[in-house]
Amino acid sequence: MIELRTPAEIEAMRPAGRFVAETLQTLSEETKVGMNLLEIDRRAHAMIRAAGAESCYLDYAPSFGSGPFGHVICTSVNDAVLHGRPYDYTLRDGDLVTLDFAVSINGWVADSAVSFVVGTPRDEDLALIDTTERALEAAITAAQTGSKVGDISAAIAAVARGDGLSINTDFGGHGVGRTMHGDPHIPNDGRAGRGFPLKPGLVVAIEPWFLQTTDKLVTDERDGWTLRSADGSRGAHSEHTIAITEDGPIVLTAR
Numbered sequence: 226m227i228e229l230r231t232p233a234e235i236e237a238m239r240p241a242g243r244f245v246a247e248t249l250q251t252l253s254e255e256t257k258v259g260m261n262l263l264e265i266d267r268r269a270h271a272m273i274r275a276a277g278a279e280s281c282y283l284d285y286a287p288s289f290g291s292g293p294f295g296h297v298i299c300t301s302v303n304d305a306v307l308h309g310r311p312y313d314y315t316l317r318d319g320d321l322v323t324l325d326f327a328v329s330i331n332g333w334v335a336d337s338a339v340s341f342v343v344g345t346p347r348d349e350d351l352a353l354i355d356t357t358e359r360a361l362e363a364a365i366t367a368a369q370t371g372s373k374v375g376d377i378s379a380a381i382a383a384v385a386r387g388d389g390l391s392i393n394t395d396f397g398g399h400g401v402g403r404t405m406h407g408d409p410h411i412p413n414d415g416r417a418g419r420g421f422p423l424k425p426g427l428v429v430a431i432e433p434w435f436l437q438t439t440d441k442l443v444t445d446e447r448d449g450w451t452l453r454s455a456d457g458s459r460g461a462h463s464e465h466t467i468a469i470t471e472d473g474p475i476v477l478t479a480r
């Protein structure tokens with residue numbers, strides 16, 4: 226079911242958006258070569274407690290994961306791109322890191338992700354991150370009242386294909402509200418002019434993610450959660466929660 230939020234409800238979603246933005250900003254600045262993924266999770270958990278926020282991940286047990294996630298942030302490194310479950314791994318020079326983070330505050334959720342490199346970056350990793358960020362920007366620009374979900378999808382796909390990447394549509398954007406994952410689904414590929422009409426009050430997470438040389442994912446057998454590229458190539462992911470209004474999109478998780 227698709228729910229539309231009143232302007233007052235969108236205002237009430239701002240604290241969650243702001244907290245998710247600030248936390249990702251702080252954690253991406255603090256994350257350096259030599260830092261352990263479990264340390265990032267502990268830092269995020271401490272910030273959640275201090276803010277009186279509630280994690281959307283800790284007890285999350287959807288069909289696409291194995292049991293409760295058990296951590297408050299996704300840390301996906303190199304060939305891991307989505308749902309990276311933090312584990313005892315110390316970051317090395319040149320690692321490509323994605324942090325994906327969602328909480329609720331006063332019952333309203335915000336969800337956002339950012340990718341970056343620690344230490345000396347490889348050009349192709351910076352290019353991949355840049356593609357996901359430009360795809361997200363194009364998608365937000367397309368998220369106008371009167372357009373359709375397919376316009377968002379097509380905007381993402383055009384940027385990816387323009388940069389020679391293939392697209393996996395198994396995981397994509399989603400409605401955001403009292404819970405993290407609601408309707409509509411927003412695939413990272415689709416046809417302009419098709420799909421659900423974008424109306425004022427629709428709040429969605431848009432999340433382009435791409436892999437360097439494949440569109441196939443495999444689930445990490447060790448944790449039953451982390452999604453890695455099938456060929457070992459690296460992935461990047463960029464996500465914001467936005468509200469569609471008469472006056473254009475509001476990026477609730479803008480950093």
Ligand code: MF3
Binds near residue numbers: 326327336337
């Ligand atoms: N925040 C992710 C998304 O962008 C979902 C992560 S689910 C988790 O939709 F359980 F892995 F944390």
Ligand code: CO
Binds near residue numbers: 399
């Ligand atoms: Co999301």
